[in-house]
Amino acid sequence: MREQASVDRLIGLMARLPGLGPRSARRAVLAMVRRRETLLEPLAAALADVTATVRECARCGNIATAEFCEICADPARATGELCVVETVADLWAMERGGAFGGRYHVLGGVLSALDGVTPEALRIPELAARVQGEAVREVILALNATIDGQTTAHYIADALEPLGVTVTSLAKGVPIGGELDYLDDGTIGAALLARRAL
Numbered sequence: 001m002r003e004q005a006s007v008d009r010l011i012g013l014m015a016r017l018p019g020l021g022p023r024s025a026r027r028a029v030l031a032m033v034r035r036r037e038t039l040l041e042p043l044a045a046a047l048a049d050v051t052a053t054v055r056e057c058a059r060c061g062n063i064a065t066a067e068f069c070e071i072c073a074d075p076a077r078a079t080g081e082l083c084v085v086e087t088v089a090d091l092w093a094m095e096r097g098g099a100f101g102g103r104y105h106v107l108g109g110v111l112s113a114l115d116g117v118t119p120e121a122l123r124i125p126e127l128a129a130r131v132q133g134e135a136v137r138e139v140i141l142a143l144n145a146t147i148d149g150q151t152t153a154h155y156i157a158d159a160l161e162p163l164g165v166t167v168t169s170l171a172k173g174v175p176i177g178g179e180l181d182y183l184d185d186g187t188i189g190a191a192l193l194a195r196r197a198l
């Protein structure tokens with residue numbers, strides 16, 4: 001029964017991962033156990049490697065294998081532009097876009113009265129310190145277009161106002177390849193407000 005308990009424990013842990021419920025966790029674990037050499041052992045080694053080497057960047061909150069992440073360690077990224085994102089996943093999404101050459105600041109969430117997330121729980125005091133310490137000219141808020149995301153954006157804009165830094169946010173509107181007829185009313189309204197001269 002001891003073997004079964006260890007497998008159950010693994011399933012229970014896997015089921016806590018985003019996108020996996022108990023059912024898919026069970027399927028994943030059984031697949032791993034069946035493929036010991038090609039899946040289970042390399043996965044265990046990869047987990048141990050990540051556990052031993054990966055940590056949080058001391059400056060921006062990105063994933064790093066040293067004190068600072070690759071982006072913070074790259075002097076070419078010290079452009080005076082700082083992009084604020086909610087999560088590391090959002091940072092990576094911005095990087096995939098390939099259009100931003102500056103540095104990032106990962107909040108680790110958004111303000112939420114419902115969930116009791118306060119400014120102190122996010123990395124907002126650290127953001128203000130960076131704006132002053134790194135000669136930042138522009139803070140670009142790339143927060144999600146949710147109510148909590150926008151509340152957080154306004155809070156940050158107010159908090160940074162005394163520092164005299166330009167605060168901008170990503171445009172909201174028609175996605176590339178999008179058709180107007182398929183967009184929701186809120187998106188069309190935001191796109192109209194964010195219109196610009198051709």
Ligand SMILES: [Zn+2]
Pocket residue numbers: 057058059060061062068069070071072073
């Ligand atoms: Zn970093």
